[in-house]
Amino acid sequence: MRTIIKGGTVITAADTFAADLLLEGGRIAQMGADLPAAGARVVDAGGMLLLPGGIDVHTHLELPFFGTVASDDFYTGQRAAVFGGTTSHIDFAIQHKGESLHQAVENWQHKAQDKAVIDYGLHVAITDLNDTVMAEIPSLVSAGVTTLKLFQAYKGVYQVDDATLFRAMLKAAEAGMLVMVHCENGDVIDFMIRDNVAHGRLATEYHARSHPAWAEAEASLRAIALAGIAGAPLYIVHMTCAESVDQLRYGRARGLPVMGETCPQYLFFTTDNLRQPDGAKYVCSPPVRTAADNDYLWQALSAGHLQVVATDHCPFLFDGTQAIKYEGENYQKPGKELGAGDFSKIPNGMHGIEDRLLLLWTYGVNTGRISANRFVELTATNPAKIFGLYPRKGTLAPDSDADVVVWDPAAELTVDWRQMHMRVDHNVYDGRRLRGRPRQVFVRGELLVDGSAWHGRRGAGTFLQRSSHAPVI
Ligand SMILES: [Zn+2]
Numbered sequence: 001m002r003t004i005i006k007g008g009t010v011i012t013a014a015d016t017f018a019a020d021l022l023l024e025g026g027r028i029a030q031m032g033a034d035l036p037a038a039g040a041r042v043v044d045a046g047g048m049l050l051l052p053g054g055i056d057v058h059t060h061l062e063l064p065f066f067g068t069v070a071s072d073d074f075y076t077g078q079r080a081a082v083f084g085g086t087t088s089h090i091d092f093a094i095q096h097k098g099e100s101l102h103q104a105v106e107n108w109q110h111k112a113q114d115k116a117v118i119d120y121g122l123h124v125a126i127t128d129l130n131d132t133v134m135a136e137i138p139s140l141v142s143a144g145v146t147t148l149k150l151f152q153a154y155k156g157v158y159q160v161d162d163a164t165l166f167r168a169m170l171k172a173a174e175a176g177m178l179v180m181v182h183c184e185n186g187d188v189i190d191f192m193i194r195d196n197v198a199h200g201r202l203a204t205e206y207h208a209r210s211h212p213a214w215a216e217a218e219a220s221l222r223a224i225a226l227a228g229i230a231g232a233p234l235y236i237v238h239m240t241c242a243e244s245v246d247q248l249r250y251g252r253a254r255g256l257p258v259m260g261e262t263c264p265q266y267l268f269f270t271t272d273n274l275r276q277p278d279g280a281k282y283v284c285s286p287p288v289r290t291a292a293d294n295d296y297l298w299q300a301l302s303a304g305h306l307q308v309v310a311t312d313h314c315p316f317l318f319d320g321t322q323a324i325k326y327e328g329e330n331y332q333k334p335g336k337e338l339g340a341g342d343f344s345k346i347p348n349g350m351h352g353i354e355d356r357l358l359l360l361w362t363y364g365v366n367t368g369r370i371s372a373n374r375f376v377e378l379t380a381t382n383p384a385k386i387f388g389l390y391p392r393k394g395t396l397a398p399d400s401d402a403d404v405v406v407w408d409p410a411a412e413l414t415v416d417w418r419q420m421h422m423r424v425d426h427n428v429y430d431g432r433r434l435r436g437r438p439r440q441v442f443v444r445g446e447l448l449v450d451g452s453a454w455h456g457r458r459g460a461g462t463f464l465q466r467s468s469h470a471p472v473i
Pocket residue numbers: 058060312
């Protein structure tokens with residue numbers, strides 16, 4: 001089907017201009033003034049902005065974690081993503097001990113297969129790096145998986161030692177792959193958690209106290225230094241505080257190929273939230289920090305010290321003893337209540353896949369902290385470039401995929417989890433007044449979201465084969 005989106009203002013990372021878009025064959029066939037509308041469905045976008053669909057490069061759909069599983073699967077999470085203006089994402093295929101990396105990819109493909117409604121890619125998270133696995137790394141490129149993730153934290157579960165991280169960096173650099181790292185000092189954190197638990201300090205706020213900012217800063221600098229030695233590009237996921245972003249700035253100022261991401265929760269919440277009766281909702285790793293860190297991160301986004309806003313979307317029900325309705329069906333799974341009385345047992349993770357663009361627009365663009373172009377750069381263009389999807393995704397240009405958000409900058413909403421589409425029983429932004437939201441969302445030329453109507457189809461999403469040797473931004 002041909003669609004013409006008429007009368008809108010196109011926003012890319014670099015430009016703002018009036019243009020009609022002709023969508024055909026899943027691509028943007030033409031952009032320009034007064035495109036002929038004969039035989040096409042016409043969407044009047046007068047007064048609207050046209051944005052490239054958001055790309056969320058950090059999600060955990062259906063992740064088994066803390067003895068339960070993240071509550072959004074590849075259908076519910078992707079559906080929510082589209083309602084929030086995100087049209088593709090990259091999830092983490094996590095290698096279980098003893099498995100090959102290709103096996104991990106296959107496991108995650110299996111989760112996604114019949115459910116996916118939008119295009120998705122996969123990173124491989126390496127947790128068991130023996131020589132066989134090391135030799136396997138370059139072969140992931142031909143499978144379209146060009147990014148590896150390693151953890152300096154979660155001792156005994158995901159954590160790898162420095163030699164392992166360094167060897168993976170060497171191997172990845174050779175193959176033109178990018179290494180992503182969760183930077184926190186897992187040894188220190190493991191000790192602090194055990195110590196707090198042993199002394200009966202079990203309240204939710206001890207989650208943050210056991211994950212200090214300097215543990216993140218130390219691990220960040222260590223990863224940056226290892227990347228410098230290996231000559232390997234590095235992407236640090238979910239940076240939360242001034243201490244760690246300063247390390248990134250230090251590395252970048254010295255010309256190292258290092259980049260950083262933050263997520264909405266780190267822009268809005270502090271350890272005060274952990275002291276609320278519902279503090280478990282705010283438990284994620286690394287933890288939420290201070291109001292000064294919130295401000296610092298906003299400044300880092302505006303000044304260009306951070307390159308991407310992703311989400312680390314990994315929701316859990318707040319009260320998993322109660323079923324919720326999702327598209328008319330009951331859903332129930334153990335959630336945050338697992339940690340009632342012991343912070344160390346609270347499933348780590350928060351929602352964000354649907355909230356990201358809404359929040360960043362209201363609190364970033366509307367406040368003048370970032371421009372609309374920078375918004376596009378942080379949420380779509382940089383993610384596409386860094387992760388080997390550009391220019392197929394991440395911009396509006398002839399021949400790019402027709403992933404288009406018709407954005408209404410004047411539309412207002414008050415956040416209420418019941419009106420959102422993530423499969424979770426709360427929203428940590430409940431009650432906030434937001435201005436600016438998607439009116440329509442096209443994915444490869446198909447209208448998936450039209451106001452509150454949903455037209456997505458399970459199984460329509462495809463796996464994104466990503467390129468190696470992506471640029472460092
Ligand atoms: Zn994560």
